[in-house]
Amino acid sequence: MTAQPPETSPHTVPPGEIRASHDDREAVVEQLRDAAAEGRIDLDELDARLEAALKSKTRGELAVLTADLPSPEPPESEPPLVVKGGMSGASRGPGRWEVPGHVIAHGGLGGVKLDFTRVECRRTEIVVEAYGEMAGVTxxxxxxxxxxxxxxxxxxxxxxxxxxxxxxxxxxxxxxxxAGGMAGLVVRHPNRRERRKLLSDPGRP
Structure with a gap:
């Protein structure tokens, strides 16, 4: 009995024709800027490729723009930032602070607040691992x-x-x-008081 080839779904799309996301375009933009900083492409070519990257509809179109560039090196692993509430509480922000890709917060008995409103972060994703415990994490x-x-x-x-x-x-x-623990977790945008401070002194570190 002759084996029949598997049927191809009419909805199967070749990898290069998959629609590009904002993150896909941003990753290519960063790679192109790095290539220009290293002298691999000149500024005129950088401008042309950046414009094409922002207009790209598919991953295949983006791949063409970086086909002659070395693949970006994987980022070095970095330890997570651990913030513990302890007895009296702990916080990061609202000033500028170095944001790693992984933050671990333990509310403890005093609570923890992580305020990202003034940070400058070029990451596409930040994992916040939070445990409310007795006093909560905001x-x-x-x-x-x-x-x-x-x-x-x-x-x-x-x-x-x-x-x-x-x-x-x-x-x-x-x-x-x-996990929320006893006191729970809260994630939110700035409240009215915090928003007033941001508006009154936007350049404050």
Whole structure:
């Protein structure tokens, strides 16, 4: 009996024809800028390729723009930032602070607040692993950012997500994991008081 070749689904799309996302375009833009900084392409060529990258509809179109460039080296692994509330609480922000790709927050007895409103972060994703414990963890993100809370176990304290689903291109996604514990987790945009401070002194570190 002759084996029949597997049928091809009419909905199967070749990899190069898959629609490009904002993150796909941003990754190519960064690779092109790095190539120009290294002297691999000149400024006129950089401008032309950047314009083409921003107009690209598919991953195949993006691949053509970097086909003659070396593949980007994988980022060096870095340890997570661990913030512990302890007895008296702990916080990061609202000033500028170095944001790693992975943050671990333990509410403890004093609570933890992570405020991202003044940071300059070029990452596409930040994993925040939060454990509310006895006093809770609060995470404040800019209006342009978004949060994915699907990996959270609410626990007894629950999860309060007051963020909006809209996310501007090129801004990070906060991927929240962990557990609410007794006091719970809160992720939100700036409240009225915090927003007044941002507006009154936007250049404050």
């Amino acid at each position: 995470i404040v993100i800019p209006d342009a950012w978004a949060a994915d809370t699907g990996g959270v176990d609410p626990g007894l304290g629950g999860l309060t997500d007051k963020t909006t689903p809209g996310r501007l291109p090129g801004t990070p996604l906060i991927r929240l994991t962990g």
